[in-house]
Amino acid sequence: MMTLGDAPVRVALLGCGVVGSQVARILLEQADDLRARVGRPLELVGIGVRRTTDRPGIDPALFTTDVPSLVAREDVDLVIELIGGINPARELLLAAIQGGKSVVTANKALLAQHGAEIYDAAAAADVDVYYEAAVAGAIPIIRPLRESLVGDAVTAVKGIVNGTTNYILDQMHTHKVSFSDALADAQRLGYAEADPTADIEGHDAAAKAAILASLAFHTRVTLDDVACEGISSVTADDVRAAESLRCVIKLLAQCSVSPDGTVAVGVHPTMVPLEHPLAGIRGAYNAVFIESVNAGRLMFMGPGAGGSPTASAVLGDVVTAARNRVRGVAGHGESAYSTPGITDPSSVVSAYYVAMTVRDEPGVLSRVADAMARRGVSIAAVRQEQTSGGSGARLGITTHRAPDGNVRAVVDELLGGGDVLGDVRVLRVEGA
Numbered sequence: 001m002m003t004l005g006d007a008p009v010r011v012a013l014l015g016c017g018v019v020g021s022q023v024a025r026i027l028l029e030q031a032d033d034l035r036a037r038v039g040r041p042l043e044l045v046g047i048g049v050r051r052t053t054d055r056p057g058i059d060p061a062l063f064t065t066d067v068p069s070l071v072a073r074e075d076v077d078l079v080i081e082l083i084g085g086i087n088p089a090r091e092l093l094l095a096a097i098q099g100g101k102s103v104v105t106a107n108k109a110l111l112a113q114h115g116a117e118i119y120d121a122a123a124a125a126d127v128d129v130y131y132e133a134a135v136a137g138a139i140p141i142i143r144p145l146r147e148s149l150v151g152d153a154v155t156a157v158k159g160i161v162n163g164t165t166n167y168i169l170d171q172m173h174t175h176k177v178s179f180s181d182a183l184a185d186a187q188r189l190g191y192a193e194a195d196p197t198a199d200i201e202g203h204d205a206a207a208k209a210a211i212l213a214s215l216a217f218h219t220r221v222t223l224d225d226v227a228c229e230g231i232s233s234v235t236a237d238d239v240r241a242a243e244s245l246r247c248v249i250k251l252l253a254q255c256s257v258s259p260d261g262t263v264a265v266g267v268h269p270t271m272v273p274l275e276h277p278l279a280g281i282r283g284a285y286n287a288v289f290i291e292s293v294n295a296g297r298l299m300f301m302g303p304g305a306g307g308s309p310t311a312s313a314v315l316g317d318v319v320t321a322a323r324n325r326v327r328g329v330a331g332h333g334e335s336a337y338s339t340p341g342i343t344d345p346s347s348v349v350s351a352y353y354v355a356m357t358v359r360d361e362p363g364v365l366s367r368v369a370d371a372m373a374r375r376g377v378s379i380a381a382v383r384q385e386q387t388s389g390g391s392g393a394r395l396g397i398t399t400h401r402a403p404d405g406n407v408r409a410v411v412d413e414l415l416g417g418g419d420v421l422g423d424v425r426v427l428r429v430e431g432a
């Protein structure tokens, strides 16, 4: 990489939505401080957008809809991608890298599916790829895994990594707001993805889990490797059931090394006991625990979504990449030397809450208990109450830890028999 002499570091920004507009604001408002921190001015030379409209405080001459030409400009040193989605974001990032530009992105969907292609291209071109904003918004989590803990041996990463779903679940628990109203609020507040299906079906959290697992275990985990359940089926009844067990429902991402050395990565709605630190993570906040052999247990917490917090993480990367540029070096590349393989999701062990509406007749409970016992699923607690319509009983069973596949097999068996009337719910339960 060439040094820049005394020249400014020239920055192209792609996308000027929730996050991009805040990045532009900070680049312009904090220009003096940023110059002092980089040692050269950070000059915003263009903003690529789909449609040009006036944005208060930003010179209209900066905007262009010809994004490929902006990326190809000879005088651009650094490209910030805040468009989202796969293409054209992928093509634009690859073009930037192949043109010798360093890149900063918040695009977890892209990195979880095409990360290897992008990291390899950056290594070949000797330029930087930074992506702190891609996981858990403002919270520094990529850099701690990529740099601070790289001399340790991480064994598990787990937590809340999607602000939208945490906001929705928190509203459902705390204010008894409906799922759809809470989602509409999350969209209005700028937390949700352009298509919020990615949030509520767990795909966004799964993409982040893939990125975290890749960094934590020095391997390449992609979106397809992640067992993923979202929160779209979580109902007010589930919320009440969780509360009656002194729990709240959270969408948890879990990445760990299994006993056979493979890597287990999953995203699931989970009942979390009120006394657990993750239970108190409110609104669009995120929290991530890292467990490692030498450091022990670390917790990172903060705003996981929203324009200004996410822009903070983007600017951290921009300053780092610009400093590298000034010194004529590229930062740390990807460490993906390990190939442990992915754990079969059915062998992942957890405690469960299994609820179902059953016939209110003698013998039903013992048959359900027998089906569980035959699959090695041990019951921790049982609650039973009349359904409001009186057509059956609502059975809520909490299990001890058991393999996911065994619990699913019990549920399939019960659904095939005559005792279960319907409305079966299976939720993981986190240890206190």
Ligand SMILES: NC(=O)C1=CN([C@@H]2O[C@H](COP(=O)(O)OP(=O)(O)OC[C@H]3O[C@@H](n4cnc5c(N)ncnc54)[C@H](O)[C@@H]3O)[C@@H](O)[C@H]2O)C=CC1
Binding pocket: 014, 015, 016, 017, 018, 019, 020, 048, 049, 050, 051, 067, 081, 082, 083, 084, 085, 088, 106, 107, 108, 109, 133, 134, 137, 190, 191, 192, 193, 194, 304, 305, 306, 307, 310
């Ligand atoms: N909103 C948030 O809280 C967070 C968002 N992110 C990520 O940041 C990225 C941007 O997210 P938001 O700002 O929320 O999205 P947004 O939808 O508000 O903004 C996207 C911007 O890209 C532009 N754009 C879309 N298609 C384009 C195209 N083909 N060519 C040029 N410009 C195009 C849009 O006009 C808009 O200016 C995404 O990758 C998202 O996953 C990451 C962390 C938090």
Ligand SMILES: N[C@@H](CC=O)C(=O)O
Binding pocket: 134, 136, 137, 161, 162, 163, 164, 165, 191, 192, 193, 199, 204, 304, 305, 306
């Ligand atoms: N839609 C995402 C935005 C941040 O990554 C979320 O809600 O967490």
Ligand code: NA
Binding pocket: 132, 133, 134, 135, 136, 137, 138, 139, 140, 141, 142, 313
């Ligand atoms: Na982050």
